[in-house]
Amino acid sequence: MNTKNSKLFVDDFMNYVRAKDPGQPEFHQAVHEVVESLADFLLDNPRYRHTQILERMVEAERIIQFRVPWMDDRGKIHINRGYRVEMNSAIGPYKGGLRFHPTVNQSILKFLAFEQVLKNSLTSLPMGGGKGGSDFDPKNKSDNEVMRFCQSFMTELSRHIGPYSDVPAGDIGVGGREIGFLFGQYKRIRNEFTGVLTGKGVEWGGSLIRPEATGYGAVYFAKEMMKTRGESFKGKVVAVSGSGNVAQFATEKVIELGGKVVTLSDSSGSIYDPEGIDRDKLNYVMELKNVHRGRIKEYADKYAVQYMEKQRPWIVKCDVALPCATENELNLEEAKMLIGNGCFVVAEGANMPSTEEAVHYFLEKQILYGPGKAANAGGVAVSGLEMTQNSMRIAWSREEVDTKLHSIMCNIHEMCMKYGKEKSEFTNYVKGANIAGFVKVANSMMAQGLV
Numbered sequence: 417m418n419t420k421n422s423k424l425f426v427d428d429f430m431n432y433v434r435a436k437d438p439g440q441p442e443f444h445q446a447v448h449e450v451v452e453s454l455a456d457f458l459l460d461n462p463r464y465r466h467t468q469i470l471e472r473m474v475e476a477e478r479i480i481q482f483r484v485p486w487m488d489d490r491g492k493i494h495i496n497r498g499y500r501v502e503m504n505s506a507i508g509p510y511k512g513g514l515r516f517h518p519t520v521n522q523s524i525l526k527f528l529a530f531e532q533v534l535k536n537s538l539t540s541l542p543m544g545g546g547k548g549g550s551d552f553d554p555k556n557k558s559d560n561e562v563m564r565f566c567q568s569f570m571t572e573l574s575r576h577i578g579p580y581s582d583v584p585a586g587d588i589g590v591g592g593r594e595i596g597f598l599f600g601q602y603k604r605i606r607n608e609f610t611g612v613l614t615g616k617g618v619e620w621g622g623s624l625i626r627p628e629a630t631g632y633g634a635v636y637f638a639k640e641m642m643k644t645r646g647e648s649f650k651g652k653v654v655a656v657s658g659s660g661n662v663a664q665f666a667t668e669k670v671i672e673l674g675g676k677v678v679t680l681s682d683s684s685g686s687i688y689d690p691e692g693i694d695r696d697k698l699n700y701v702m703e704l705k706n707v708h709r710g711r712i713k714e715y716a717d718k719y720a721v722q723y724m725e726k727q728r729p730w731i732v733k734c735d736v737a738l739p740c741a742t743e744n745e746l747n748l749e750e751a752k753m754l755i756g757n758g759c760f761v762v763a764e765g766a767n768m769p770s771t772e773e774a775v776h777y778f779l780e781k782q783i784l785y786g787p788g789k790a791a792n793a794g795g796v797a798v799s800g801l802e803m804t805q806n807s808m809r810i811a812w813s814r815e816e817v818d819t820k821l822h823s824i825m826c827n828i829h830e831m832c833m834k835y836g837k838e839k840s841e842f843t844n845y846v847k848g849a850n851i852a853g854f855v856k857v858a859n860s861m862m863a864q865g866l867v
């Protein structure tokens with residue numbers, strides 16, 4: 417290992433990436449984290465450098481951008497922008513979610529697609545990486561408006577996807593309702609009932625446990641990390657951010673394992689319930705968010721607990737933090753606050769929720785830090801299992817899928833330990849996940865020639 421050489425390597429590579437794609441800060445952040453972890457490994461393994469695998473991996477195989485026109489309930493016309501970033505297909509069809517959110521742009525989708533390539537590789541299932549979406553804002557839209565938008569979006573997207581080429585799913589702003597509308601339109605245009613999307617309803621080809629998978633998986637991963645220090649969730653205080661699908665099922669699993677979740681949040685603020693969110697309160701959150709599409713503040717009003725307006729949860733005292741909202745939702749100052757308050761486990765249910773400075777701080781303090789591409793891989797892993805069930809035309813039971821999810825998360829944890837153990841016996845899960853994810857994709861790319 418040569419620290420000076422590896423720093424030069426990282427700087428050179430990042431200059432190359434920034435020069436090619438200026439103005440894509442989230443993409444640069446995601447690539448930088450990976451290149452930092454890989455530098456020593458690549459210097460020790462020149463075959464990956466000579467074949468320019470990393471240069472090839474940061475270049476999407478294909479990016480599709482398209483117009484999405486649609487009409488609202490009052491007859492007003494709106495024009496949104498749709499995208500699909502087809503990043504890497506070395507180990508399987510492009511696979512990754514669709515995000516509908518006003519912040520969506522190429523930088524965000526390229527960061528997500530790049531992460532997805534390594535994450536999907538870690539699952540050990542045959543899935544390449546992609547990501548897509550639109551700057552459409554589903555907030556305050558009627559079901560009919562969302563349906564018309566989804567139909568317009570899929571009318572174009574359907575030309576570019578298929579069960580053997582690219583299999584989208586959900587992400588922020590795309591849940592069961594949207595997947596239903598998207599699937600209906602794809603089937604209508606192509607006259608094919610196939611597993612072209614995952615996250616489908618169980619009555620029409622979806623997998624049991626898919627809605628639960630990302631949240632459950634993140635908790636299974638955290639459980640494995642805690643085991644290495646003889647710890648468990650029993651009696652632990654847990655701060656969760658977000659209140660969508662990932663946050664809800666992470667909370668459910670923490671409750672089941674005997675922990676106490678004391679926070680949830682949305683983009684307007686956080687609730688702090690020191691008594692803990694129990695099963696009944698969680699049912700209320702699920703109804704509030706999934707049926708009424710309301711705001712988390714209503715929880716504070718209903719249960720007379722503290723509402724922290726415009727605040728994220730990281731200021732409260734906890735043992736475990738599960739960021740399950742969105743990218744860059746946990747900065748250095750908040751990382752210091754968490755650790756100062758005794759937090760020793762951070763497992764990311766969201767993609768890249770910790771800023772680069774926060775990640776460096778976690779590693780410096782040697783806490784149990786599970787980066788998103790490892791900790792939240794359960795979602796896409798069960799999407800992979802949904803694809804398998806669709807191909808076999810069968811449906812597995814809850815227990816079968818949950819057992820497979822659990823063993824996939826344990827396997828990812830093991831791979832992180834294998835590649836991330838440092839001399840001090842500390843496991844750097846960032847390094848472990850990045851190297852383990854990279855090796856399989858890189859070897860496959862080399863085997864397939866310069867394509």
Ligand code: GLU
Nearest residue numbers: 512513585586587796799
């Ligand atoms: N959007 C999820 C993720 O970030 C799931 C993707 C999928 O199931 O394809 O991994």
